[in-house]
């Protein structure tokens with residue numbers, strides 16, 4: 480018997496487990512993989528996420544591995560800078576007025592090693608079904624059943640927990656795929672004046688250039704229905720069009736993926752909570768998926784710990800409803816707007832961006848929303 484089973488040892492599940500463990504809750508984490516995932520995914524940590532990680536005692540090791548990005552840029556393809564936004568205008572709002580560039584695969588080992596010894600993390604434990612009863616939930620895994628009072632499903636976009644609940648995942652799939660390429664090139668030297676994070680507007684081929692500790696990443700749109708091999712074959716030419724290095728770019732890794740915007744009906748179903756990608760997904764423009772998932776984990780886990788301490792379940796319901804509203808009104812809306820803007824050519828919007836970069840009060844308002852501080856208003 481364990482008080483809470485967390486399904487999934489991604490950034491969201493491990494944050495939930497650590498939050499609960501620090502509140503004295505008996506937690507077991509069930510992870511289908513034999514080890515933590517290492518694939519290249521989220522790489523941006525926003526200020527409120529840094530605050531939460533500091534509260535959990537895991538910020539220092541992340542900062543020691545990451546790159547502090549005090550600015551990010553909007554640029555025009557072939558044109559140059561539209562606006563540089565400086566996060567230091569948030570100095571009165573947060574102790575961390577910057578973004579940290581660091582792959583999520585560096586955070587998960589930090590979270591794992593911060594878990595107290597009484598937290599059991601069972602790798603190779605794929606969850607296959609859930610059987611709620613009046614005393615709790617029986618979680619079926621490939622290795623046998625685990626009985627819990629509560630379950631947090633943090634098992635990603637294809638969540639087995641969500642499917643076991645029969646819950647929907649309504650929304651849509653974007654009409655283009657995203658291609659992410661990691662390159663062993665110094666793009667700051669090839670494209671002088673760029674920031675560690677750059678959103679480049681273009682109606683034909685928008686792109687994002689992101690610095691990570693080990694290399695630069697380039698994100699490009701790609702047709703939905705072309706063969707992967709064809710897309711990878713034309714990638715060197717596409718990269719050369721971003722910056723002509725006089726030789727092919729040194730490409731380390733490239734992958735293509737479909738992007739969805741979806742959300743489940745409720746983040747609480749009886750004694751089961753859903754958090755992170757298991758509950759909602761969005762496009763990666765603006766770096767909100769992992770960040771909002773970590774916020775889900777902290778808020779839901781603290782609300783659940785309050786219930787286990789004898790608090791009213793109505794508070795947990797309110798937090799679950801609030802996190803769903805945030806996912807729709809902040810995470811999905813902002814990331815979808817980012818996609819619409821990047822693939823358009825709206826000169827008045829570009830003027831608006833350069834005006835607000837020159838006006839600290841306007842920049843602060845804009846950045847509070849862009850980094851999810853507004854989504855946590857009165858919640859921190």
Ligand SMILES: Cc1cc2nc3c(=O)[nH]c(=O)nc-3n(C[C@H](O)[C@H](O)[C@H](O)COP(=O)(O)OP(=O)(O)OC[C@H]3O[C@@H](n4cnc5c(N)ncnc54)[C@H](O)[C@@H]3O)c2cc1C
Pocket residue numbers: 486487488489490491492509510511512516519520521522523583604605606607633634635636637638639640659736754755756757763765766767768769770771772
């Ligand atoms: C290319 C790419 C770039 C991205 N960039 C950003 C970014 O810059 N910023 C940002 O905020 N977000 C970004 N995202 C989104 C971000 O990666 C996700 O939002 C984040 O990983 C969600 O974390 P999670 O813990 O909810 O799910 P996951 O990271 O998917 O973790 C789920 C875990 O559950 C395990 N699991 C799955 N099924 C089961 C099962 N049945 N039983 C047991 N365990 C199971 C998995 O093995 C995995 O370890 C990006 C995503 C992609 C694909």
